[in-house]
Amino acid sequence: xxxxxxxxxxxxxxxxxxxxxxxxxxxxxxxxxxxxxxxxxxxxxxxxxxxxxxxxxxxxxxxxxxxxxxxxxxxxxxxxxxxxxxxxxxxxxxxxxxxxxxxxxxxxxxxxxxxxxxxxxxxxxxxxxxxxxxxxxxxxxxxxxxxxxxxxxxxxxxxxxxxxxxxxxxxxxxxxxxxxxxxxxxxxxxxxxxxxxxxxxxxxxxxxxxxxxxxxxxxxxxxxxxxxxxxxxxxxxxxxxxxxxxxxxxxxxxxxxxxxxxxxxxxxxxxxxxxxxxxxxxxxxxxxxxxxxxxxxxxxxxxxxxxxxxxxxxxxxxxxxxxxxxxxxxxxxxxxxxxxxxxxxxxxxxxxxxxxxxxx
Numbered sequence: 555x556x557x558x559x560x561x562x563x564x565x566x567x568x569x570x571x572x573x574x575x576x577x578x579x580x581x582x583x584x585x586x587x588x589x590x591x592x593x594x595x596x597x598x599x600x601x602x603x604x605x606x607x608x609x610x611x612x613x614x615x616x617x618x619x620x621x622x623x624x625x626x627x628x629x630x631x632x633x634x635x636x637x638x639x640x641x642x643x644x645x646x647x648x649x650x651x652x653x654x655x656x657x658x659x660x661x662x663x664x665x666x667x668x669x670x671x672x673x674x675x676x677x678x679x680x681x682x683x684x685x686x687x688x689x690x691x692x693x694x695x696x697x698x699x700x701x702x703x704x705x706x707x708x709x710x711x712x713x714x715x716x717x718x719x720x721x722x723x724x725x726x727x728x729x730x731x732x733x734x735x736x737x738x739x740x741x742x743x744x745x746x747x748x749x750x751x752x753x754x755x756x757x758x759x760x761x762x763x764x765x766x767x768x769x770x771x772x773x774x775x776x777x778x779x780x781x782x783x784x785x786x787x788x789x790x791x792x793x794x795x796x797x798x799x800x801x802x803x804x805x806x807x808x809x810x811x812x813x814x815x816x817x818x819x820x821x822x823x824x825x826x827x828x829x830x831x832x833x834x835x836x837x838x839x840x841x842x843x844x845x846x847x848x849x850x851x852x853x854x855x856x857x858x859x860x861x862x863x864x865x866x867x868x869x870x871x872x873x874x875x876x877x878x879x880x881x882x883x884x885x886x887x888x889x890x891x892x893x894x895x896x897x898x899x900x901x902x903x904x905x906x907x908x909x910x911x912x913x914x
Contacts, residue, residue: 558866561586561622563613563637564629565594568651572626573602575862582866588616613637617644624674624869627651631737632730635660638880642667647674649865653741654883656732658891658908665884674868677883678861679745681813682876684831685857690817690824691750693836699819704797707747709739710812714766714784714804721772726780734782736762737890739802739813744889745878746815747800753792755889757904760788760896765805788893822846885909 560576562569562584576582586608589595599609610616613633617625617640624647627637635655641648642664654677655661668675681687693699714720714735724730725738733740748754762783771778787801806812814827822838834851864874878886888908896903 556581558582558869559585559621559623561588561608561616561619561625563588563616563625563627564633565589565591565598566628568628569598572628572862573598575860576626576866579860579863579866582862585621586610586616586619588613614640617641617646622646624649624865626865630724630730631656631732635664638664639667641675642671642673645671645673647865647869649676649678649861650883651678652745652878652883652886653732653737653890654880654887656730656737658887661884661887665880668880675880676861676865676868676874677878677880677886679742679749679878679886680861681742681746681828682749682878683859683861684826684828685853685855686826686831686834687746687750687815688857688859689834689851689853690815690826691752693824693834694751694817694819698821698838699817699824700821702751702753702792702794702796702817702819704799704818705747705751706814706816707743707798707800708812708814709743709802710806710809711735711739711804712807712809715807716766716805717807720769722769722778722780723772726769726778726782726784728781731782733762733890733894734764734780734784734786735802735804736783736786736893739804740786740800740893741886741890742813743800743802744886745882746813747790747798748885749878750815751792751794751796751817753794753796754885755790755798755892755905756793757902757906758788758790758889758892758896759902760786760893762786762894762897765803786893786897788896790889 587599587604588610595609625641627650763785764780765784767780768777784804790798817824825835832853836849837846840847868874888905892903892905
């Protein structure tokens with residue numbers, strides 16, 4: 555395969571970023587686009603010089619397009635499962651945004667189909683790409699932290715807080731999104747914690763809350779009820795015995811996009827954050843004397859993963875071990891479901907009990 559031909563489904567805000575990044579990968583060309591909005595489809599297709607025959611209003615038409623080697627899906631959560639199934643049935647490789655699906659039930663159906671007819675697939679948990687998070691993973695793998703005892707993970711945004719006057723958008727509609735900040739930001743927290751530590755969450759207890767229960771309809775201004783969470787927190791036990799404390803909110807005034815992880819081991823502590831993903835704070839004992847040393851380590855941009863280049867490589871048969879597989883996407887969805895059930899029941903919920911239902 556001399557040239558990799560990409561078809562992109564969904565032309566919302568994230569699409570422009572994917573278009574830009576694929577444009578930086580040698581030997582890759584976007585050959586087809588899909589969106590339900592004809593005006594957006596025409597505008598973006600004109601920019602990229604996409605022929606009329608490869609401008610699609612339905613995702614199935616794009617997946618079936620012979621000029622598409624691999625599909626990139628950037629759509630709301632309620633379409634994830636159907637696009638995954640269509641790609642699996644067509645044998646078309648897929649690079650999809652998280653979460654895997656809108657609900658756990660949908661994820662289980664996708665997993666069963668995938669196990670029967672596997673395809674090359676990457677689920678985009680984008681914070682794996684950051685240099686500081688990558689370096690944190692390397693330190694943990696090296697053993698320099700010793701045994702991991704506990705960790706703290708948070709993902710805070712402010713766009714839903716009262717000063718922002720945010721109207722009722724699709725991320726507040728349970729029919730489209732499934733859960734609120736849990737599935738949106740919480741899925742990133744879960745993935746990053748398990749990825750950096752190399753450890754799996756096995757059980758948890760949780761609380762979900764809807765801090766702002768009504769938001770104005772963007773068209774009419776009339777109040778609409780919000781039935782999804784805009785705050786979530788949970789305590790989790792990992793397979794190693796380590797404990798994780800997690801919180802996420804859309805109502806954190808002053809936090810534009812703050813995703814932090816702190817890992818506490820027998821031999822030191824690591825702090826990494828999106829606030830400066832080129833730096834890692836590493837606290838460790840002084841050599842041969844009491845006390846600790848706090849190092850601020852500058853991490854080079856060359857340490858950043860490139861999922862666009864890796865997806866192109868995957869289409870050529872090259873492995874992409876640093877990126878989430880469909881199975882990992884399902885495990886992430888199982889943890890999200892465990893959070894929901896733990897919040898509803900007020901009890902500890904086992905993740906293994908959710909994995910065994912569909913993985914047997």
